[in-house]
Amino acid sequence: MNFDISEDAKAVANTARDFLREHSPMTAIRRVFDEEIQYDAELWKSMAELGWLGAGIPEKFGGFELGGEVLCVLAEEIGRVLAPVPFSTSVSLATSAICAHGSDAQKCDLLPKMAAGEIIGTFALAEGVGDPSPARIEAVVENGRLNGNKYPVADGSVADFVVIVAHDSAGDIGLYFCDLSASGITSTPIESVDPSRNTVSLSFENVEVEPLGDAWQGWQSVQNILDQAAVILAFEQTGGAQACLEMARDYAIERYAFGRPIGSFQAVKHKLANVYIATELARSNAYYGAWALGENSAELAQAAATAHLSACNAFQLAARENIQTHGGMGITWEADCHMYFRRAKSLGLEIGGSLFWQERLMSQLEQQATG
Amino acid sequence: MDFNDTPEEAEFRTEVRAFLQQHGDKYRTRDSFSRKNAKEWQAIKADAGYAAITWPTRLGGRGGTEIQQVIYDEEERHYELVYNVFRVGLGMCMPTLFAYATEEQLERYVEPALRGEELWCQLFSEPAAGSDLAGIRTKAEQDGDEWVINGQKIWTSFADTADFGILLARSDFDAPKHKGLTFFFLDMKSPGIECRPIKQITGDSHFCEVFFDDVRIPDNQRLGKIGGGWKVALTTLMNERMAVGHAGGPDFEEIFALAQSLEIDGQPAFKNGAVREKLVDWFITCQGVKYTNFRLITALSQGQQPGPEASIMKLVGAEKQQEIASYGMDLIGMGGNVMDKELSPMAAAFQDSFLFAPVSQVAGGTNEIMRNIIAERVLGLPADIRIDKDVPFRDLPTGPGK
Numbered sequence: 001m002n003f004d005i006s007e008d009a010k011a012v013a014n015t016a017r018d019f020l021r022e023h024s025p026m027t028a029i030r031r032v033f034d035e036e037i038q039y040d041a042e043l044w045k046s047m048a049e050l051g052w053l054g055a056g057i058p059e060k061f062g063g064f065e066l067g068g069e070v071l072c073v074l075a076e077e078i079g080r081v082l083a084p085v086p087f088s089t090s091v092s093l094a095t096s097a098i099c100a101h102g103s104d105a106q107k108c109d110l111l112p113k114m115a116a117g118e119i120i121g122t123f124a125l126a127e128g129v130g131d132p133s134p135a136r137i138e139a140v141v142e143n144g145r146l147n148g149n150k151y152p153v154a155d156g157s158v159a160d161f162v163v164i165v166a167h168d169s170a171g172d173i174g175l176y177f178c179d180l181s182a183s184g185i186t187s188t189p190i191e192s193v194d195p196s197r198n199t200v201s202l203s204f205e206n207v208e209v210e211p212l213g214d215a216w217q218g219w220q221s222v223q224n225i226l227d228q229a230a231v232i233l234a235f236e237q238t239g240g241a242q243a244c245l246e247m248a249r250d251y252a253i254e255r256y257a258f259g260r261p262i263g264s265f266q267a268v269k270h271k272l273a274n275v276y277i278a279t280e281l282a283r284s285n286a287y288y289g290a291w292a293l294g295e296n297s298a299e300l301a302q303a304a305a306t307a308h309l310s311a312c313n314a315f316q317l318a319a320r321e322n323i324q325t326h327g328g329m330g331i332t333w334e335a336d337c338h339m340y341f342r343r344a345k346s347l348g349l350e351i352g353g354s355l356f357w358q359e360r361l362m363s364q365l366e367q368q369a370t371g
Numbered sequence: 372m373d374f375n376d377t378p379e380e381a382e383f384r385t386e387v388r389a390f391l392q393q394h395g396d397k398y399r400t401r402d403s404f405s406r407k408n409a410k411e412w413q414a415i416k417a418d419a420g421y422a423a424i425t426w427p428t429r430l431g432g433r434g435g436t437e438i439q440q441v442i443y444d445e446e447e448r449h450y451e452l453v454y455n456v457f458r459v460g461l462g463m464c465m466p467t468l469f470a471y472a473t474e475e476q477l478e479r480y481v482e483p484a485l486r487g488e489e490l491w492c493q494l495f496s497e498p499a500a501g502s503d504l505a506g507i508r509t510k511a512e513q514d515g516d517e518w519v520i521n522g523q524k525i526w527t528s529f530a531d532t533a534d535f536g537i538l539l540a541r542s543d544f545d546a547p548k549h550k551g552l553t554f555f556f557l558d559m560k561s562p563g564i565e566c567r568p569i570k571q572i573t574g575d576s577h578f579c580e581v582f583f584d585d586v587r588i589p590d591n592q593r594l595g596k597i598g599g600g601w602k603v604a605l606t607t608l609m610n611e612r613m614a615v616g617h618a619g620g621p622d623f624e625e626i627f628a629l630a631q632s633l634e635i636d637g638q639p640a641f642k643n644g645a646v647r648e649k650l651v652d653w654f655i656t657c658q659g660v661k662y663t664n665f666r667l668i669t670a671l672s673q674g675q676q677p678g679p680e681a682s683i684m685k686l687v688g689a690e691k692q693q694e695i696a697s698y699g700m701d702l703i704g705m706g707g708n709v710m711d712k713e714l715s716p717m718a719a720a721f722q723d724s725f726l727f728a729p730v731s732q733v734a735g736g737t738n739e740i741m742r743n744i745i746a747e748r749v750l751g752l753p754a755d756i757r758i759d760k761d762v763p764f765r766d767l768p769t770g771p772g773k
Contacts, residue, residue, distance in 0.1 A: 001380070001438075001672055002373040003665035249750050264753040266739070269746035276745055277683045281659025288662050291372045310655045358651045365654065366641070369631060 003287060006069055013073035017080070019050070024083040026336050032084045032196040033339065039158050039198065040084045047085065048117025056095050062112030068293040072235040072286070079239030082339055084196050086120050086155035088350065092232045094121030097163045097225050101175055101213040110161070110177075122159040124150040124202060125222070131356035132226060134173050134219045139166035139204065141176055141211075146204045154350060156180075156200030157189055163212060165222050173219045175212040182207050194346035196339070223360075226351050227301050230308035231289035237311035237347055238286050241279045244318035244340050248272055248325040255327075268325060275318045282307075282314035302368075305361035312348040312357075319344035374665075376442070377672065383439050387446045390419055395450035406532065409454040413487025422485050423461055430469065430477065431485050437671040459528055460484050460491030464537050466610040468556070471594035471603055480535070480556075492533035492559065493607070494524040494581060499769070501526070502740050504539070505548045505601055506759075506767075509583060511540035511555070518542075518555065518593070520563075520586040526734075530579035531566040533559045538588075539604050542597055544765040551764050552600030557588045573726045619692065619731070620724025621717070623657040626650065626695050626702075629716060633702055640702055649698055656691055660684060679748040686741040693728035696721050 005013070024043055031037050047053055055070045057063020071092070078087050091114075098110055098121070113119045127150060130136045139148025146166060153162065164176045180187065184207040192199035249272060252263030262268050289307030292300040319341040323330035330337045348354065376384055398412040416422040417431070424440045426432020433439070465484055468477060483489040500506035509522025520540055530536065536559050543551035559566075563586035568576035595603040621629075627650060630641035640646050667681055699721030700707035712718040732738050746752045759767050 001376060001665060001668050003662065003669045004372065004673075006372075245750075249752065252752060260756050261753050263746075264755055266743065266755065269752050270739070270742040272750055272752065273742035273745040276750060277687060280663055280680075280683060281656065281687070284662035284666055285655065285659050287372070287666065288658065294372070306655055306658050309651065310659055313655070358648060361651050361654065362641075362647045365627065365650070369627065 003291075005073060005287070005290070009067070009069040009073045012066070012070050013077060015050075016052070016074055016077040019046075020077055020081045020083055024081045026081070026339075029082045029084045029196050029339055032198075037084075039086060039155075043083060044085045044120075045117050048115065051115075053091055053117050054111075054115030056091065057099065057111045057115050061107050062115045064115070068231070069290050071232055072290045072293070075232045075236040076239035076242075079236035079343075080243045082196070082240070082243075082343055086122065086158055086198070088229070088233060088236060088347070089122040089155040090114065090120045090159065092229050093123035093225065093351075094159075094161075094163050096228045097123060097175060097212060098177075100225065100228075101216050101221060102177075103213045106177060106210075106212065119160040120155065120158055121161050121163060122153055122155045123225075124153045124156075124162045124164045125351075126150065126152055132222070132352045134167070137165055137167055137173060139164065140169070141166045141174070141209060142169045144208060144210070146176065146178065146207045146209045149201065149203045151190060151201035152192055152199045153202050154192075154197040154199050154346075156187060156202060157198040162202065164209065166209075173222060175216050175221060176209040177212045178204075178207060178209040182209075184208075192346070193349075194339075194342040196343070197346060223301075227304040228293060229351050230304040230357070231286070231293045231300075233347055233351065234282065234286040234289055234304075234307035234311035237308075237315040237344070238279065238282050240340055240343060240347075241275070241282060241311070241314040241318040244315070244322040244337075244344075245272065245275050245279055247336070247340075248275070248318075248322040252325055262325070271321050271325070275314075275321050278310075278314040278317050282310040285310040302361060302364040305357045305364065308351075309354065309357050309361065312344075312354060315340075315344040316348060380438060380442060380672070383435075384442050384446065387421070387443050390421065391446055391450055391452075395447075395452060399451050406454075406456055409456050410487040412452060412454065413457055413485075417486045422487075423465075426465075430465075431482055436674075437677065438668065441668055441671060456490065456529060457484075457487060459493050460489075460533075463493055463607050463610050464491040464535075464556070467537055467554075467594065467603060467607045470606050471554070472556075473591075489534040490529060490532060492527050492530045492536045494527055494530070494536045494538040495604070495607075496526045497523060498525050502737055504604065505552065507539055507541060507552070509538075509540045510544075511542045511553050511588075513542070513590070513597075514587075516590050518553075518588045518590060520555075520557075520583040520588060522583050524581040524583075525569070526578045527566075527581050528578055530559065530581045531568060535559055537594070537607065539600055541764065542600075545763045546598060547761050548759055548764045548767065549601045550598055552604070553597050554594045554600035554603035555588050556592050556594060557586070561586050561588070563587070572729060573723070620727060621695055621699055621720050622691075623650075623653045623695070625717065625720065626653060626699050629699055629702055629721070632716065646702070653691065653695060656687065660687055660691075679744055682736075682741050682744045682749075685735060686738055686745075689728065689731035690738065692724060692731055696724035696728055700725060 023046060028040050051064045052074050054063035055066040055074060059065045095114060098107060114121060125132060127136055127138055139146060139150060148166060159180055161177060161179050164178055166176055167173050184205045186203040188201045190199055190201050252268050253261055255262050285307045289303045292303035323337045323341055326335060326337050329335045394415050398408045413422060420433045421443055423432040424435040424443055425437060428434040461484060465481060468480060484491055495504055497507045497509060499508065509520065509524065512519045536557055538555045538557055539552055541551050542553040563584040565582040566579045569578045569580055570576050630646055630650060631639055633640040635643045641650060703716055709715045710719045710722045715722060747754055
């Protein structure tokens with residue numbers, strides 16, 4: 001039995017942790033919150049140089065082909081420090097969509113530039129209220145022209161291109177590539193729960209788009225992209241949960257009330273023990289997700305939903321209890337707690353809310369049960 | 372990641388399987404507390420070197436590794452051969468003897484315990500001292516070369532059939548609570564010992580009350596120093612085995628099967644939205660426990676020692692057992708009240724588990740104690756401020772009527 005992250009991936013994770021501690025302190029994301037910058041472009045460039053942006057890209061397209069586990073542990077480290085970079089959108093969603101479905105020409109054109117950090121991509125699925133579903137998609141591509149509205153689109157204001165989910169005139173769901181500098185696009189920044197996500201609303205009026213490859217299989221392809229993203233997201237969430245747990249623990253040791261550290265009270269201890277338990281269960285479920293992702297296992301759908309839901313529980317609980325442990329300070333703009341609290345909820349909605357993933361998981365279990 | 376054994380582990384598993392195939396079927400049991408066949412089976416295990424895999428060979432063990440023990444336990448479980456009756460003796464009493472008994476005593480007691488010829492029990496908890504073990508008040512008074520014991524123990528598994536026991540008692544009521552304790556082992560057939568089985572919530576009796584009335588123990592059966600009993604007790608407690616995270620009773624698979632077999636409004640129960648939400652929650656928890664166990668096994672496989680992190684397995688397992696059992700009964704509806712094995716779905720497994728789950732949440736450390744362990748020993752939070760540490764034991768408040 002070796003149910004552990006590989007030594008190679010651990011080495012990357014250690015490097016990433018040290019690097020991000022030095023180069024992405026909490027002051028970095030605060031600059032995004034204060035609207036001084038949209039994202040940390042310098043950090044993004046360094047991440048490209050370190051090979052992180054090309055971790056999931058094949059060598060022949062300019063990547064480093066480091067495998068799913070490396071992507072997972074990078075996401076965990078990024079989640080830990082809330083690094084203000086478009087990782088979950090560009091490196092996870094957009095890259096995996098292109099790798100899985102793009103034509104050779106598209107891959108040759110886009111992937112080397114993505115690995116080098118020269119262009120940023122994002123993924124436009126949502127159309128306002130509702131969870132992922134073909135029935136929710138109104139965006140339509142006819143004669144190579146896209147019409148429709150997409151929001152919220154995370155990292156939309158920093159992306160150069162977007163992979164769009166739309167249907168064609170026959171009603172079939174497909175994936176389309178769209179350069180965000182194309183004419184007919186109106187990009188409007190929208191206020192979101194997590195201001196560090198550069199969220200926009202995209203409106204398309206007769207915009208020229210090209211199909212992303214030609215081998216997609218309707219909604220199944222979209223779902224598969226979401227499954228892969230769910231595993232990587234689970235690691236990002238676990239990293240965030242761990243950071244909240246450590247923040248709360250440190251504060252509970254140093255903060256005195258009633259003549260003693262508040263961490264000596266069982267009410268606080270038991271709360272943080274619950275956070276620890278949720279985080280460890282989430283980590284274990286995420287590991288299994290990483291295994292399923294790496295093996296491209298038939299269990300990926302089930303493992304991904306389990307990992308993501310478990311990580312949603314852990315991060316949201318950890319972020320909430322971190323604020324509670326900090327008391328009055330926890331509810332200020334000044335303390336870092338709220339940034340994790342916002343991120344925890346935001347990541348729990350990015351690729352569909354809990355009801356969507358619960359149903360995804362239940363339907364997998366039903367299929368297994370009924371053979 | 373690799374779910375398979377290493378070549379060495381695989382070789383060991385093959386050996387274990389061959390052994391169990393040859394001998395296992397005869398000793399299958401459905402009652403893990405059964406003493407029937409247990410002694411014979413233990414002797415067979417001892418002869419084959421599986422009775423104490425991690426003990427050093429000089430003490431009759433195999434000199435093996437923690438991961439070998441995990442592998443053996445996994446395989447033995449398939450044969451339902453888990454006899455709890457030796458767990459206390461081999462898992463807690465003997466390791467305490469290893470640390471504190473003389474060579475002659477080890478020679479006398481270890482092998483019979485290992486072979487199941489002599490059964491041991493642990494006399495720790497008292498009516499007024501469970502989670503707060505150092506608050507025990509069973510009195511030990513020195514009388515020449517002997518000690519005289521008076522008092523009462525409780526929750527002692529197998530006390531009524533045990534041959535020997537380890538005992539924590541108070542030898543000094545004027546010292547602070549942790550400093551007035553002394554540790555012994557004794558013959559359970561000594562005059563003055565009376566065991567009364569306690570009928571539990573389930574109707575079964577797995578524990579006893581033990582009364583001591585002028586029971587005499589020779590001083591050479593004292594383990595550790597006079598007043599040093601707490602240190603010895605900590606050695607015993609450190610040897611609690613890694614919990615498996617499944618407290619017994621129906622788990623996800625069973626509640627899912629139940630939800631497939633029952634109907635709500637003409638549909639299988641699992642089609643109901645409220646039921647689905649519960650099922651998903653338990654699936655996530657069960658998977659989380661399963662893979663956390665894989666991570667712990669991996670750590671053992673890499674040569675690490677089990678640490679306090681394993682506390683979450685027992686805690687999560689016990690709470691999950693209670694929730695699943697209770698919800699299963701709700702699914703069965705009005706019929707959930709039926710405990711008749713002929714009439715109730717799955718032979719009343721949910722009802723049985725419902726009544727046993729509170730035991731799981733108290734035995735071996737309450738949920739609250741387990742959370743304290745996680746907070747203090749894993750997260751490093753400061754210990755509680757104590758008012759009972761530096762004052763004479765006899766001055767401590769004990770509540771009304773004491």
